[in-house]
Amino acid sequence: MIPTVAPSRPSHELVPLLTALAIAVLLLFLGGAAQVVILSLLLAYILDPAATALEARGMSRTLAVVIVVLTLTVVIGGTAYLLVPAVMDQMGALQSGATTEQAADAIRDIEHWLKGSFSFLGLEDLDLLARIAAFKQSFAERIFAFLLNDSLSLIVNAVTIPFMMFFFLKDGREMKKKLVSMVPNRYFEFTLDMLYKMDMQLGNYLRGQFVDAVAFGVMSVVALWILGVNYFVFLGVFAGLANLIPYVGPIAGVIPAAIVAVLGSGDLNSATPVIIAYFILKLLDDFVVAPAIVASSVEMHPVLVLIAIMIGGELFGILGMLLAVPVAGFFKVVLQEGVSTYRKYRFN
Amino acid sequence: MTDFRARVFGYNRKAKPDEELHAILEKIPVFEGFSPRELAALGRVLHKREYLPGEVIIRQDEPGLGMYIIQSGEAAVISGRDDVQLSVLGDGDFFGEVSLLDETPRSATVVARTHCLIFGFFQSDLFGLIERDPRFGVKIVIRLAKILGDRLRKANVQVLALTERVHELNAPAPR
Numbered sequence: 001m002i003p004t005v006a007p008s009r010p011s012h013e014l015v016p017l018l019t020a021l022a023i024a025v026l027l028l029f030l031g032g033a034a035q036v037v038i039l040s041l042l043l044a045y046i047l048d049p050a051a052t053a054l055e056a057r058g059m060s061r062t063l064a065v066v067i068v069v070l071t072l073t074v075v076i077g078g079t080a081y082l083l084v085p086a087v088m089d090q091m092g093a094l095q096s097g098a099t100t101e102q103a104a105d106a107i108r109d110i111e112h113w114l115k116g117s118f119s120f121l122g123l124e125d126l127d128l129l130a131r132i133a134a135f136k137q138s139f140a141e142r143i144f145a146f147l148l149n150d151s152l153s154l155i156v157n158a159v160t161i162p163f164m165m166f167f168f169l170k171d172g173r174e175m176k177k178k179l180v181s182m183v184p185n186r187y188f189e190f191t192l193d194m195l196y197k198m199d200m201q202l203g204n205y206l207r208g209q210f211v212d213a214v215a216f217g218v219m220s221v222v223a224l225w226i227l228g229v230n231y232f233v234f235l236g237v238f239a240g241l242a243n244l245i246p247y248v249g250p251i252a253g254v255i256p257a258a259i260v261a262v263l264g265s266g267d268l269n270s271a272t273p274v275i276i277a278y279f280i281l282k283l284l285d286d287f288v289v290a291p292a293i294v295a296s297s298v299e300m301h302p303v304l305v306l307i308a309i310m311i312g313g314e315l316f317g318i319l320g321m322l323l324a325v326p327v328a329g330f331f332k333v334v335l336q337e338g339v340s341t342y343r344k345y346r347f348n
Numbered sequence: 349m350t351d352f353r354a355r356v357f358g359y360n361r362k363a364k365p366d367e368e369l370h371a372i373l374e375k376i377p378v379f380e381g382f383s384p385r386e387l388a389a390l391g392r393v394l395h396k397r398e399y400l401p402g403e404v405i406i407r408q409d410e411p412g413l414g415m416y417i418i419q420s421g422e423a424a425v426i427s428g429r430d431d432v433q434l435s436v437l438g439d440g441d442f443f444g445e446v447s448l449l450d451e452t453p454r455s456a457t458v459v460a461r462t463h464c465l466i467f468g469f470f471q472s473d474l475f476g477l478i479e480r481d482p483r484f485g486v487k488i489v490i491r492l493a494k495i496l497g498d499r500l501r502k503a504n505v506q507v508l509a510l511t512e513r514v515h516e517l518n519a520p521a522p523r
Binding site: 185189193196345 | 393395396397398399403404405406407409410411413468470471472476479480481482
């Protein structure tokens with residue numbers, strides 16, 4: 001007969017509960033640190049197949065991870081090397097408040113059009129040039145203040161994120177095994193089963209999203225370069241990142257590019273080719289690139305996605321908005337797989 | 349440093365190979381004849397579990413995720429509504445190896461009779477091995493396929509013998 005009384009192990013039973021509680025407390029009270037850990041984990045998770053592929057070619061895990069991390073550092077470092085001078089130039093121009101004659105013409109055209117089309121809103125006193133100059137001044141001041149105040153944490157993050165990512169990539173398997181070993185015997189197989197199925201669904205989804213963002217960013221850079229838009233690298237990378245945010249992202253990506261195109265040429269019509277180019281790119285992305293890259297998608301209701309984006313933005317700003325959808329997808333898969341796997345087991 | 353890592357992460361890669369574990373693994377048909385390097389790689393993915401007397405290791409009708417190898421202790425295999433004891437497993441015995449390839453429900457319940465130290469090797473671990481070291485992973489899969497092939501051949505012989513016996517029994521008695 002199967003004994004009905006299972007051996008009690010109070011300390012072991014409490015481990016998952018305490019772990020979950022500790023994670024919740026960490027997320028709530030150590031927002032910044034949690035952000036760094038989540039980002040490092042996410043990057044390690046996305047890059048894991050690259051390290052595994054190198055391992056399959058006969059390399060040790062450590063060497064494979066070193067190569068992956070070095071490659072990523074070179075790519076990010078190279079992009080930053082290309083971007084920083086352009087961004088600094090733009091900052092300088094912004095702070096000096098200098099506006100080119102073409103840009104001033106374009107702004108005057110927009111002002112004229114706004115006053116003509118929306119006179120019923122009482123826009124007679126609208127002085128766009130003065131308002132833009134004031135906004136640019138305060139914006140540039142805010143950016144410099146951010147760089148001065150947060151430069152230390154930026155440097156710390158620039159070091160800690162790759163450092164943590166390296167160890168998550170290298171020792172992640174052992175860490176996961178160690179965590180699973182703490183699960184009580186009765187829930188051990190269930191946990192393994194759920195983790196594996198979650199990994200299958202979520203891994204494909206997150207990696208697909210990452211590759212899709214890179215592809216969209218590269219396509220945007222090329223399109224803006226062909227159209228002769230200033231700061232095409234910066235704007236293209238921004239569009240690629242923004243594309244990670246559903247619904248809002250594609251619009252957020254096209255607006256700065258259109259504004260830069262208008263201010264650069266002084267012609268309102270120069271926004272049209274940029275908008276058309278983004279429209280074509282979005283179609284290409286939705287119907288050609290994404291179906292080929294994103295193997296499985298985590299279907300979520302649009303309202304749920306928007307709520308996740310708002311919460312992410314409220315808690316962690318722009319990075320939070322970028323991480324909101326993958327994190328919401330993670331919870332959805334955890335819940336979905338958790339429930340379906342739980343049903344297969346006869347827990348009392 | 350290694351001590352620190354071992355304390356923090358609970359493992360130590362530079363530790364001496366677990367000879368006791370290797371000796372057990374070598375005797376299991378699935379891993380027979382594997383090199384020490386392969387056994388060490390296998391040892392790294394195994395999950396070590398501890399069961400107290402009376403604790404259920406696997407439950408009949410629940411999804412089968414992989415195989416278990418008993419390092420030490422005794423476990424009873426039980427089946428059916430009346431919990432009929434089919435056999436008793438001891439040190440070095442293993443069960444559930446077919447679940448490495450097929451996630452069908454467990455056909456019996458296994459309960460620890462004494463304090464048991466058990467190693468678990470699961471489908472997800474096998475898939476991970478195939479991804480990281482395809483040659484080694486495929487070696488395990490082929491070994492499993494051979495074992496299943498042997499069992500199928502034996503089952504076919506038994507089915508044939510039983511069919512012949514049924515024919516004999518159904519044949520009209522000579523007048």
